[in-house]
Amino acid sequence: xxxxxxxxxxxxxxxxxxxxxxxxxxxxxxxxxxxxxxxxxxxxxxxxxxxxxxxxxxxxxxxxxxxxxxxxxxxxxxxxxxxxxxxxxxxxxxxxxxxxxxxxxxxxxxxxxxxxxxxxxxxxxxxxxxxxxxxxxxxxxxxxxxxxxxxxxxxxxxxxxxxxxxxxxxxxxxxxxxxxxxxxxxxxxxxxxxxxxxxxxxxxxxxxxxxxxxxxxxxxxxxxxxxxxxxxxxxxxxxxxxxxxxxxxxxxxxxxxxxxxxxxxxxxxxxxxxxxxxxxxxxxxxxxxxxxxxxxxxxxxxxxxxxxxxxxxxxxxxxxxxxxxxxxxxxxxxxxxxxxxx
Numbered sequence: 530x531x532x533x534x535x536x537x538x539x540x541x542x543x544x545x546x547x548x549x550x551x552x553x554x555x556x557x558x559x560x561x562x563x564x565x566x567x568x569x570x571x572x573x574x575x576x577x578x579x580x581x582x583x584x585x586x587x588x589x590x591x592x593x594x595x596x597x598x599x600x601x602x603x604x605x606x607x608x609x610x611x612x613x614x615x616x617x618x619x620x621x622x623x624x625x626x627x628x629x630x631x632x633x634x635x636x637x638x639x640x641x642x643x644x645x646x647x648x649x650x651x652x653x654x655x656x657x658x659x660x661x662x663x664x665x666x667x668x669x670x671x672x673x674x675x676x677x678x679x680x681x682x683x684x685x686x687x688x689x690x691x692x693x694x695x696x697x698x699x700x701x702x703x704x705x706x707x708x709x710x711x712x713x714x715x716x717x718x719x720x721x722x723x724x725x726x727x728x729x730x731x732x733x734x735x736x737x738x739x740x741x742x743x744x745x746x747x748x749x750x751x752x753x754x755x756x757x758x759x760x761x762x763x764x765x766x767x768x769x770x771x772x773x774x775x776x777x778x779x780x781x782x783x784x785x786x787x788x789x790x791x792x793x794x795x796x797x798x799x800x801x802x803x804x805x806x807x808x809x810x811x812x813x814x815x816x817x818x819x820x821x822x823x824x825x826x827x828x829x830x831x832x833x834x835x836x837x838x839x840x841x842x843x844x845x846x847x848x849x850x851x852x853x854x855x856x857x858x859x860x861x862x863x864x865x866x867x868x869x870x871x
Contacts (some may be wrong), residue, residue, distance in 0.1 A: 573586075573588065574586035574587060574588060575587070575588055575589050575590075576588070576589070576590050578590075593704070593705050593708065594610060594684055594701075594705070594708075595612075596678045596679070596682045596683060596684060597612050597678055597684060597685070598612065598613050598614070598615055598674055598678065598684075598685040598687065599611060599612055599613065599684060599685065599686055599687065600613050600686075600687045600689060601686060601688075601689070601690065601693050601694055601697045602693075603693060608693055608696055608697045608700065610684075610686075610697070613687060615670075615671050615674060621668070621785060621786065621789055622672070623665065623668075623778060623781075623782040623785050623786060624779060624781035624782045624785060625778065625779040625781065625782045626665050626668075626669065626775075626778075626782065627669070627773050627775070628669050628672050628673075630773075631656065631669065631673065631771075631773065632672075632673070632676060634654075634656070634771060635654075635656075635673070635676070635747060638652075638654045638747065639681065639709065642745070651742060651743075651744050652744045652745050652746075653742065653743070653744065653745070653746045653747070653748070654746075654747050654748070654770060654771070655737060655747075655748045655749075655750070655767075655768050655769035655770055655771070656747065656748070656749045656750070656769060656770075656771045656772075656773065657717070657749075657750045657751070657752070657758075657762070657763060657769040657771070657772045657773070658749070658750070658751045658752075658773045658774075658775060659751070659752045659753070659754075659755035659758075659772070659773070659774055659775065660753070660774060660775030660776060661753060661775075661777065661811055662753055662811060662813060663777075663810070663811020663812045663813030663814055663815075664775040664776065664777055664778065664811050664812065665775060665778065665782075665811075665812055666751045666775060668812070669775075670713060670715075670749065670751070673711065673749065674711065674713075677709055677710075677711040677747075681709045682709070683708060683709030683710060683711060684701075684708060684709075684710055684711075685710075685711045685712075685713060686698070686710060686711070686712045686713070687713050687715075688712050688713060688714045688736070690732075691714075691720055691729070691732035691733045691735070691736045692732040692735075692736075694712065694736055695732065695735055695736045695739065695741055698710070698712075698736075698741075698742075698743045698746070699741050699743060701743075702743045702744070706744075706745075707744075707745055708745065709745055709746075710743075710745060710746040710747070711746070711747050711749060712736075712746065712747070712748045712749065713749055713750075714733075714748065714749070714750040714751070715750075715751050716751065716752060716753065717733070717750040717751065717752050717758065717762070718752050718753075718754050718757045718758055720732070720733045721733060721757070721758070721762075734768075736748075737762075737767075737768045737769075738765075738767045738768055748769075750769065755774075777809055777810065777811055778811065778812060778815075780804055780805075780808070783803075783804045783807050783808075783810075783815060784800065784801070784804045786812060786815055787800060787803055787804065787807075787815060787819070788800060790815075790816070790819045791819060791823060794823065795823075803818075803829075806829075806833055807833070809837075810836060810837070814836045817832075817836060818832055818833065818836065
């Protein structure tokens with residue numbers, strides 16, 4: 530038996546003949562998985578990791594990653610997760626937005642895990658949101674992140690590299706087999722090449738439904754350009770089974786958003802005028818209007834004219850879309866009607 534190796538975290542006895550770690554004998558308090566422990570500047574290593582009979586010194590170890598939003602990166606030691614803050618203004622559940630509908634869909638998905646298991650199917654789901662810039666996609670994403678992190682103690686992965694994300698998800702599943710995971714793929718069209726045979730397209734498709742796909746995951750993607758994805762992504766079974774089309778915010782949504790920003794700094798009459806003036810504009814345009822006209826004191830009429838001049842609607846959402854709902858659950862034909870599945 531080799532002599533004990535003592536560290537500030539714990540001491541473990543090893544069997545030299547087998548080169549294997551014997552049952553650890555903890556001599557100090559172990560690191561709590563939930564504790565945010567900062568490594569001492571003078572001490573880089575606390576534990577040993579073992580792979581293929583090779584032992585490497587490592588820092589603090591945890592049984593699970595704290596719930597939160599992460600990006601994946603890599604260095605000479607391999608891939609790693611780094612926690613990020615999701616930048617956003619005050620989040621609102623605006624009228625006409627599908628947040629409750631999507632949350633209900635996701636809640637049903639998590640509750641029916643056993644049925645997936647009984648059928649031998651992977652417990653995964655794909656959701657695609659499309660719509661013009663400023664229609665509320667980012668706000669919905671943040672609310673969905675809050676649900677997975679705070680309600681389900683899960684983790685969110687912001688995908689910036691599909692091949693790296695595929696590798697990392699496989700690694701996460703080895704450490705935490707049942708942890709709820711939500712992946713966010715914003716502007717999914719930017720991950721596609723010219724053909725399905727391009728390396729970037731293959732990486733995206735492998736992440737969504739390749740041979741190494743994982744259990745207990747929801748893939749959430751967004752796009753401003755659904756026409757580029759309809760045939761190559763959405764029509765393939767197993768990739769996105771729920772498609773949500775977001776339109777520009779309806780009048781009630783614009784009113785609630787503007788009031789949340791301006792509160793009592795404008796009269797009710799002035800607020801209603803602004804709601805009428807901003808028909809067809811997105812939340813990003815409303816925010817810029819408030820910044821320019823209220824915070825900076827610029828002329829509101831001129832600002833509105835500039836916003837409308839710069840705004841270009843490239844989506845297949847023809848005609849006036851005002852109504853009680855601000856979203857659809859499929860793609861639209863060129864005439865603006867909901868397209869039925871083939």
